[in-house]
Amino acid sequence: MLTIKNLHASIEGTPILRGINLEIKPGEIHAIMGPNGSGKSTLASVLAGREEYEVTEGEVIYKGKDLLDLSPEDRAREGVFLAFQYPVEIPGVSSTNFLRTAVNQVREYRGQEPLDAVKFLSLMKEKMKLVEIDQKLLSRSLNEGFSGGEKKRNEIFQMAILDPALSILDETDSGLDIDALKVVANGVNQLRSSDNATIVVTHYQRLLDYIVPDFVHVLFEGRIVKSGDKSLALELEDKGYDWIKDEVANTAV
C-alpha cells in the first residue's frame, strides 16, 4: 500500500529525515518510536503533505501513485488520514459543517453522490458511538475550548467518518489519561480491517498495549535504525533509548 524509499526531508534548510525506507501492506499496524527530535512527527507531516517541509530526496509510492505529487486535500481524498498531534482550534466553523464539507468533497473526488443532511446525520450518529463523543461537542466550533482528550477523540471521530485506507496517528496518546487512551485505542481497533493500514507514531510503549502493532520501528536522527515486532517496544520501555543510540554510534565507527 505504501512504499517509502530513501526519503530525505528538511525544514528551512535543516535536514530532518535522512533516508527513510518503509514498506506497509494492507491490514498492518506499524509503530514508529524514537526519542524526541528523531523525526517522527516530521515523517507524519511529510506523508500528509505539510508544506513547510521540503522533500530533498527519495520517493513515496501510495497505491501505485506518487504521493508527494498530490496536494494535501488529494492525499486525504485518496484515503490518507493524519490524526494531528495538536489538533487546531477553528472558531466559527462548526464540527458538523466542517465534516460534512469534507465528506462530500472526498465523495465528489471519488465520483460518489454527496450525502444529504439526513444521511450524513445518521453516519455521524453511528460513528459517534465508536469514540463515545458527545453530540454537544460537535455542535460547537471545531476543537474550540475542547480538552486535550476531547480533541484527540475528535481526531479519531473524524477518522471514523472519513474511513481512510492509511491512518497516521501522530502522538495521539500524548497527554491522555488511561480512560481516554482506552477510548481512542478502542476506536482505532474497531476501524481496523484487512484493507486498511495504520502508522502509530508514539513516544511511549503504553499505547501499544492497546493498539498492538505488527511492526515496531525505531527512528533516530532521521533514519529507521532498528525494526522488530511488539517486543521491541517493550524492550525500549524497559531500557530507554540510550542503548539504541550506543548501537548506532558503534555501527558508525
Next chain:
Amino acid sequence: MSAVTKKDTSLSSSFLDSFYAQKPSGLFAGLREEAAKLLTHKGLPSAKDEEYKFTPITKKIEGNISRFGHSSPFDIDRTELEKHLVEGLDAHLLVLNNGFYDKNLSTEMPKGVRITSLKDLGDDANKIAKIVTAEKDPYAGLNQLAFQAGVFVSLDDKLVLDKPVLILHLAKSDEKGQTIHPRIYIETGKFVEATFIEQTIAVDDQVYFINSVEEIKVGEGAHIHHYKIQDENKQTLELSNTGVDVPKDATFTSFVLSLQSQMTRNNLSLNLLDSNCEGNMYGIYLLNGKSHVDNHTNVDHTKPHAESNELYKGILTDSSRGVFNGKIFVRQDAQKTNAFQQNNNILLSEDAIVNTKPQLEIWADDVKCSHGCTTGQLDDEALFYLRSRGISKENARALLLYAFAGEVLEKIENETFRKYCIQLVQERLGSKGG
C-alpha cells in the same frame, strides 16, 4: 466674500462662491449660513488633518467630482427599482432619489410612523443639525449647506414595528460627477422597537459623491437596530456622518457591511446620554481592488451604568486599504461603565493595508473597558488542517474567512437581512476572496 486661497479648501471655496452669489433663504437659511461660515474658515479636511490622515477623500473628490451642489432626482420606475431590492425582505420602503424623498416610490407606512420631507417641516425644523453639527465634521457642514428634501421620520411611543423600514438611497450621477447630500432625521418615541435598513443603490457605474448625514434620536426605553449595506459601484465616493442620541434604558445597535466603493468614510457617533443605556457598533469590510474604507467611530459615555460593545472586522486583498479608528470617551460621571472594543483584520495580499487605532479617554475610575486590535494573515495551520481532511484549498480558505466574518454577522437580528448579508459575504469570499 473674501477669496479662500489655501489649496486644500479649493473645493469648498469654489462651491461657496456660487453659494454666496445667491444668499440662502427659507427654512434652513440660518443653518446654511452657519455652515458656510465654518467651511469658509476651515475648508474641507486635507491629509494634514489628523482625523483624515489616512483617508484623502477630499483629494479624491477634487479629482472626480465637478459639481458640489445637490443633484436632482432622476426618472426611475418601480420595475427598475425592484431589481435592486433585497430579495424576500418584507419591509416598509422609504425611497430617497438622489437625496430627495420620493413619496411615490415609497410604500405606505404603518400607523404611528410619520414621514415628512424636510422642506415641508414645521417646528421640527429646529431639531435638525443638533446631533450632527457642522462643527463635528466639515463634510457634515457641507451637507448642512446643501441638503434638500431629505426626510424626517417620527415613530410614536410604544410602536413595535413588525417589519423593518428599508431606507433606499437611489444614486445616479450625470457624466460630470455629481454630489448627493442625503439628510435623514429619525426620532422614536418611548419603548419603540424598530429596525432600519439602509442601502444605497448605484443605478449605473458613473462616479458620484454621496455625502449623507443621519441624525437619530432614540426614545427612552426604545430598542433600535440600524443596518447599513455599502455595496455601490467601483467609482463611488461616500461620506457618511451618523449621530445617535441614546437616552435612559434604550439600546441602539449599528451594523455596517462595506463591500464596494472607491473610497468610503463613515463617521459614527453614539452619545450614551443616561444610565442603563446600551450602544453597539458592528461592522464588516471586505475590500478588493483599490477600494478604501475608513470607519471612524465614537462612543461617549456620560452617565453611570451604561454599556457599549464594538466589533469591526476586515478582510482585505489586492491593494485595498482599511482604516479603523475607535474612540471611547468615558466621562467622570460615568462610573460602572462597560465598554468593549475589538477590531480584527486579515490581509490576504502583500499590498493590502490596515491602519487601526483605538482611542480611549477615561475620566471615571470605576469602569470596565477593553480594547484590542489584530491584523494578520490567514492561519496556515488551520488551512492545512482543513485540507488534510479533503477540503480544497479554495473551500478551506472561504470557510475560514467566512468563520472570521461570521462572528459579526451573527449580531444581525432580522433573519432575512442576515441571510442576505451572509449570501453577499459568501459570494465575495467564495469567488476571488477578500
